[in-house]
Amino acid sequence: MKRGFSLALILLLVASIILGCSNSSSSGSKDVVKVWTYPVHGDYEPELQELIKSFEAENENIKIEYEVLSWAEGPQKFDIALNSGNPPDIYFGKPQGKYVDSGLAVDLTGKLNVNESDYNDVALDHMRIEGGLYGLPIYMFLHVWGGNKQLMEQYGIDYEKIQTEGWTWAEFKELAAKGVTTKASGEQQYGFVFQGNNEELLDHLALNNGLPYRFNEDGITWNDDKILETMKYIRSLIDDGIMPRETAAVDPAKRMELYYNHQALFFGRAIPYFDPVVEAHNEEIREGKIEGEEVDFVLLPIPHNEGQEQVSFGGSEGYMLFTQKNAKEDHVNNSIKVLEHLTSAEAGQSAAALALPQVHKDAEGKFEMPLAPYNEVAAEVLASKVLPPAKVSAAAKAKDDRFRTEVVIPTFQGILSGEVTPEEALETFKTKGTEIFAQ
Numbered sequence: 001m002k003r004g005f006s007l008a009l010i011l012l013l014v015a016s017i018i019l020g021c022s023n024s025s026s027s028g029s030k031d032v033v034k035v036w037t038y039p040v041h042g043d044y045e046p047e048l049q050e051l052i053k054s055f056e057a058e059n060e061n062i063k064i065e066y067e068v069l070s071w072a073e074g075p076q077k078f079d080i081a082l083n084s085g086n087p088p089d090i091y092f093g094k095p096q097g098k099y100v101d102s103g104l105a106v107d108l109t110g111k112l113n114v115n116e117s118d119y120n121d122v123a124l125d126h127m128r129i130e131g132g133l134y135g136l137p138i139y140m141f142l143h144v145w146g147g148n149k150q151l152m153e154q155y156g157i158d159y160e161k162i163q164t165e166g167w168t169w170a171e172f173k174e175l176a177a178k179g180v181t182t183k184a185s186g187e188q189q190y191g192f193v194f195q196g197n198n199e200e201l202l203d204h205l206a207l208n209n210g211l212p213y214r215f216n217e218d219g220i221t222w223n224d225d226k227i228l229e230t231m232k233y234i235r236s237l238i239d240d241g242i243m244p245r246e247t248a249a250v251d252p253a254k255r256m257e258l259y260y261n262h263q264a265l266f267f268g269r270a271i272p273y274f275d276p277v278v279e280a281h282n283e284e285i286r287e288g289k290i291e292g293e294e295v296d297f298v299l300l301p302i303p304h305n306e307g308q309e310q311v312s313f314g315g316s317e318g319y320m321l322f323t324q325k326n327a328k329e330d331h332v333n334n335s336i337k338v339l340e341h342l343t344s345a346e347a348g349q350s351a352a353a354l355a356l357p358q359v360h361k362d363a364e365g366k367f368e369m370p371l372a373p374y375n376e377v378a379a380e381v382l383a384s385k386v387l388p389p390a391k392v393s394a395a396a397k398a399k400d401d402r403f404r405t406e407v408v409i410p411t412f413q414g415i416l417s418g419e420v421t422p423e424e425a426l427e428t429f430k431t432k433g434t435e436i437f438a439q
């Protein structure tokens with residue numbers, strides 16, 4: 001009985017997607033362009049509504065219908081729509097190999113009415129796969145590190161120098177050690193806290209140890225002494241008490257709890273948007289809505305190993321164009337116009353709301369950044385340290401997705417928990433990585 005009911009629900013969902021995404025829908029004589037998006041930031045839907053209003057005022061023959069998906073369920077809903085051959089015309093995210101392989105993602109090269117030179121080069125490159133341009137960006141995200149301003153000042157740490165000049169692994173470890181103590185309350189204070197439910201920490205530090213990409217067209221690059229050195233360094237942070245021994249069980253919520261409780265001198269991953277988020281938390285403390293001690297956020301670079309270049313972990317997200325079977329050329333052209341408007345300089349409020357530098361050149365300096373002055377300077381520096389994506393095929397990207405999911409994440413969590421040594425992890429990467437990429 002339950003199985004039949006679940007099947008019925010799935011069939012109903014597929015049917016609703018097919019009907020909802022078919023480009024045969026119309027509103028009178030108007031061409032309907034369907035947009036699926038996400039709550040990009042807290043006030044994104046009103047912003048989107050204004051963008052739609054201004055577009056439709058200039059294009060009376062086109063009507064935009066949008067749906068805001070949840071981050072939890074939206075990707076699955078889109079995959080079902082794509083696999084059924086009826087995706088929405090425009091979808092928010094970043095290009096993936098499986099989208100290109102579907103044959104329904106539209107390469108925008110030579111089809112745009114705007115100039116590619118209007119956008120930040122690196123941000124635009126992150127919307128390409130195998131030379132094809134499959135979307136336009138609205139922001140370039142930054143996943144870096146952060147700090148507790150009060151504690152940094154207490155320990156005499158010059159955070160503004162670190163923000164502009166960077167720091168090495170050795171310098172970071174020496175400063176982080178200052179934050180290891182037992183508080184008067186009896187709670188443990190750590191020098192560094194990072195979420196351990198994925199491989200991000202390993203990604204961050206590998207990037208900053210001469211391994212800018214986890215793989216290339218020939219296979220994995222995490223197969224030598226550099227990745228071994230990176231894993232040993234992370235393990236030393238735990239063994240020396242700088243990071244919690246239970247890091248493998250630390251999720252993003254626990255990470256922020258430790259930060260808000262002044263139990264973390266440094267933490268990751270952090271994003272510029274944490275500046276206004278932390279300030280809102282402080283305001284709730286001042287208003288008596290929650291208990292706690294105020295804390296000020298400091299945006300920090302990822303440390304780099306001696307002799308290596310500083311790199312920020314980042315990329316871009318925006319809107320991609322998809323087509324349906326037997327789609328009319330006029331409808332595709334109208335969809336392109338909508339996509340261009342949703343990623344235009346007028347859409348720069350999203351980057352500003354997320355405290356990120358603008359990716360559309362005409363939007364630079366036109367929106368206020370919700371950042372403390374020292375963090376605004378840091379955000380600009382960190383954005384300049386984001387690398388372009390690896391120039392590899394969609395097939396290689398798909399193999400790396402498997403390598404990451406099946407090998408990297410579980411193996412790295414074994415390192416964090418102490419169940420796997422860095423040396424054992426290296427051998428696992430070599431053998432299983434070679435096996436996956438050879439297929």
